Amino acid sequence: MNAQSNQTSLKPPARGDDWWRGGVIYQIYPRSFQDSNGDGIGDLAGITQRLPYVASLGVDAIWISPFFTSPMKDFGYDVSDYRDVDPMFGTLADFDALMKTAHGLGLKVMIDLVLSHTSDEHPWFKESRQSRDNAKSDWFVWADPQPDGTPPNNWLSIFGGPAWQWDTRRQQYYLHNFLTSQPDLNFHTRDVQDALLDVARFWLERGVDGFRLDTINFYFHDAQLRSNPPLPEAERNASIAPQVNPYNHQLHLYSKTQPENIAFLERLRALTDEYGARACLGEVGEAQRGVEVMGEYTAGEKRMHMCYAFDFLESQPATAQKVVEVFEELERVAPDAWACWAFSNHDVPRYASRWNLSEAAVYAHAVMLLSLRGSACLYQGEELGLHEADVAFEDLQDPYGIEFWPEFKGRDGCRTPMVWETQSEHAGFGDGKPWLPVSAEQAAMAVDRQEADPEAMLHHYRAAVALRQSSEALRNGEQTGLTAKGNLLTFQRVHGDEVLFCAFNLGNAEEKLDLPIGNWTPLGTGLRGAVAPAGRDLTLPAWGYSILAKGA
Template sequence: MTQPNAATIKPVINADWWRGAVIYQVYPRSFQDTTGDGYGDLPGVTKRLPYIASLGVDGIWLSPFFTSPMADMGYDVSDYRNVDKLFGTLDDFDILVAEAHRLGLKVIIDQVISHTSDQHPWFVDSRASRTNSKADWYVWANPKPDGTAPNNWLSVFGGPAWEWDGVRKQYYMHNFLTSQPDLNFHNTEVQDALLDTVRFWLDRGVDGFRLDTVNYYFHDKALRNNPPLDEEGAFGLDAPDVNPYGMQNHLYDKTQSENIEFLKRFRTLLDRYDGRMTVGEVGDGARSLKTVAAYTSGNDKLNMCYTFDLLGPDFTAEHIRNSVDGFHKAVTDGWVCWAFSNHDVVRHVSRFTESGAEREHIAKLAFSVLASLRGSICLYQGEELGLTEAELAFEDLRDPYGIRFWPAFKGRDGCRTPMVWETGSPNAGFSTAEKPWLPVPYDHGLLAVDGQERKPDTVLHHYRETLAFRKSHGPLIDGDMTFLDSNQDVLAFTRSKAGESLLFVFNLTREPVDFLLPKGVVVKDILPMPGFSATMNQQVVKLDGLDGFSALIA
């Protein structure tokens, strides 16, 4: 029998590779500098891809690297089809993708399409007159008769969400910086142009998109005022409690029903390519689960979303159970991506610890919990080393959010300091520059990759062992999850799939506890969880403070 030509055989692509996947977030400007200018770059990411692959993750998520004036660290795009010279070139990106794929890693890029930079050619044209071809590509509105802004909408970064333009003699809307004008998604030409930029990266081989502020795309056409938040003294999760933004119920400036149809258009485009995916960032306060359900249901919009539920200070069994259980009850046919840290929040080791002595243990425990949950998970560079939030002086800040609200809110620079690679090297091996874009904390340098590689019980090795444990058990990838009741502050649940059932018990308190297994739960074999010491005597699991237990059950 004649064999088909090898060149005509297409590799089998698992379209659902993202379901249960582990994604490693890379913040390129802080990952690895190869030019000595103090900024990380795409060749630096390529250089370190073997390290990322060695962790056992399935892919990388690259924070923005597009052409930008960098007012908001690249989340203000001025050219969606090019790489900013700070990070390299399009050729550098293509090399990165090829090397990632060779190592078995998927590549997800940050797509920031709710707004652009004010230096984007689209906005330059739009603000030039009220009659040009792009006049309606952004959200413009006339002032009130007294000259004030059209309504009471606020910017996440402080102040009104409106900026006056003297040429058009109108206000334009900006949910973030004044230099980040919001695109008008009610104009289908805008949607078409944005989808064309998505196609550009699909054709270059990217495997997926992290959609920044995915519920901010549309605004209320009538520009109705937002009402105050009903809950007394409450602030939304979208802003720290020093920012009045959290005092409004954001009914009209985001999360509009029209977004559903655009997400369907986005999905239709992706479905023309094999094995591509989307994960959306949903910042919608108390409505987040309802929004996630709407955006991920029906298999015709987003593949999955993540919310801010686990990105706050609460590391208790009750909170985690309520967050996970609440998601699975609200989102019956969608999928979630869980994370404890990212580039926008204080590193979780600092949020969850009560003393410095707990750092390493909390880092291990938190990851064991995360890796056991039902859903995909995102890791943020440096968390596998147990890095804490960096304490920076005001003069070292680069984040406009932190500069705006200092000293009540110190911004996001503390979680964005450079990755540490080499103990004792200048800037811990991140850069040869005399002064990198953000300083490298001395205590971070002591946790560098090379030092942790040489020791057997480090946080780094715990991450590798835990990911190997996760991959070796099918129920942890996409199996069912059932919580077990307890009258103690203990997180207990089972994961099951195809005849295999696993039991997990986590004590997130500082005190020892005994957990009595419910009737009907029969342990067949204890599966020692990396890094923990819990034991079992008959039907009682005995856990130390901040301890975990896992077993194969009947």
């Protein structure tokens, strides 16, 4: 049976400067959210048009992937002007209008800052590559070749091949951890740090509520350019790069995650603190010790507010045992860290497909994500239960997928246009031919169809977000007694007098358990798959779960 709530209202309390702590952030990939002008590419005006829908989900904030001026070799993650909007997305005036609308709806706005590298068309790089003695000659990572002409060390690019590209102007190699058209900035140069902090200030002055910081542990490289050691095959983890990529053959000891990064993060945090009620969310791209780095980067009050690693973005499902292992590691290496958890984003296959989940399993995972200690990110369309779209090779846009096809199909399958209207052309995304094809399977799950169906996934997500927002224990409480017993995951969330017991059956067989001593009342009106106990006995069917509040 469905659990019933003992609460009269799910209206969230007002949030203060720490709105981000335990908050729910909705990621928008602007190219694929809403096209307002018929050119086949989503834009800022389109986002503004759909903000009332986003607000209806009950989330705290939106995170918008890059919309800055860019040649779009990596779809905006190659910036050529940090202080302007690419014309395909609109204008600064469009951004200001978006900000005004979002704030009017009670939504915070976080933007995606890509600080580790620029486009090779950025004026800084154009100047830097002209000579070895110009004013910006040391703004990027330049190095002489080895005596035999080969690159200075063995570092590899995530997108395939060496992380070094020869430049004929300077007769040197430059570092690129991603595409050759994405040269890495040299954070060992103080002027580079200052220039990037000025970029952050520009957007803070424009009113943004925070930043998602791309590849935050890639900012610094080893100044001695030491080669990375090999990584034993048994320790290779494909969470950052696909298994077919030789990037996984190295322990990236020197090419990223350097100790000097901490001081810069503290400079960035000090800047954002000048503006109050702002938040920095860092992406930690580290396969071997992501949780540890996340802890280092969020320790105390002077570094990042929160970070996320790839523990729940990898191919291994979020089993009961996996969840326990992640939190035990977090407690061991970084007990004071503040994590932000996500199951999907613009870089990985959608979790419903990645973990081959049934509809009932998606119901359970949605509630579990929003019950764990930390903040949470939802990726556009996740609330609809969308699976990964199948994109034909001839329609691929992602250079990552094109490079490693067919063993790895890239990121286009999670970036196809948002589906708004089942019967409309292009599922309501826009009038023009979309930059990626609309998935027919996804169109059948469009927003308008789900709005009309009270049993649809969309309403389940709304109810799950509302439950989290109504409970200080779920947002900010301690997490105790985390236990995995087979497929059964149990834990408690505690904040003051509020005590919640959470039980999730993450398997296909029925699970039974005895409740802890106390009077327990089921919570969660509208949650699909929620189960109420019979006395102190709780029987969870396959993918069933229960959120219970302890009475006086």
